[in-house]
Amino acid sequence: MNPLTNVKNITKLNETELKLGINEKTSxxxxxxxxxxxxxxxxxxxxxxxxxxxxxxxFGEIVNINLIRDKKTGKSKGYCFLCFEDQRxxxxxxxxxxxxxxxxx
Numbered sequence: 001m002n003p004l005t006n007v008k009n010i011t012k013l014n015e016t017e018l019k020l021g022i023n024e025k026t027s028x029x030x031x032x033x034x035x036x037x038x039x040x041x042x043x044x045x046x047x048x049x050x051x052x053x054x055x056x057x058x059f060g061e062i063v064n065i066n067l068i069r070d071k072k073t074g075k076s077k078g079y080c081f082l083c084f085e086d087q088r089x090x091x092x093x094x095x096x097x098x099x100x101x102x103x104x105x
Contacts (some may be wrong), residue, residue, distance in 0.1 A: 065081070
């Protein structure tokens with residue numbers, strides 16, 4: 001599926017939740033209420049911490065990034081953990097990027 005289609009679908013879901021009066025307790029956003037950390041998977045193996053920060057910093061200030069690497073080779077394993085300064089940035093980033101995939105090299 002086209003990444004822009006994913007973003008549009010997420011926006012529609014959020015608008016539907018608002019129209020139906022779905023409150024915070026039943027919204028999927030509740031998962032991220034108490035944490036500023038997110039898991040990011042499916043990353044291209046060639047991406048660096050700087051590349052990931054460039055993409056995710058549009059949603060808030062990143063205070064910690066842990067790009068998981070192979071202990072022997074030092075190469076990325078294709079996933080990381082990010083911590084934002086403001087917890088609300090987790091919801092923004094997940095709303096906008098969840099489900100977007102890119103082929104790994």
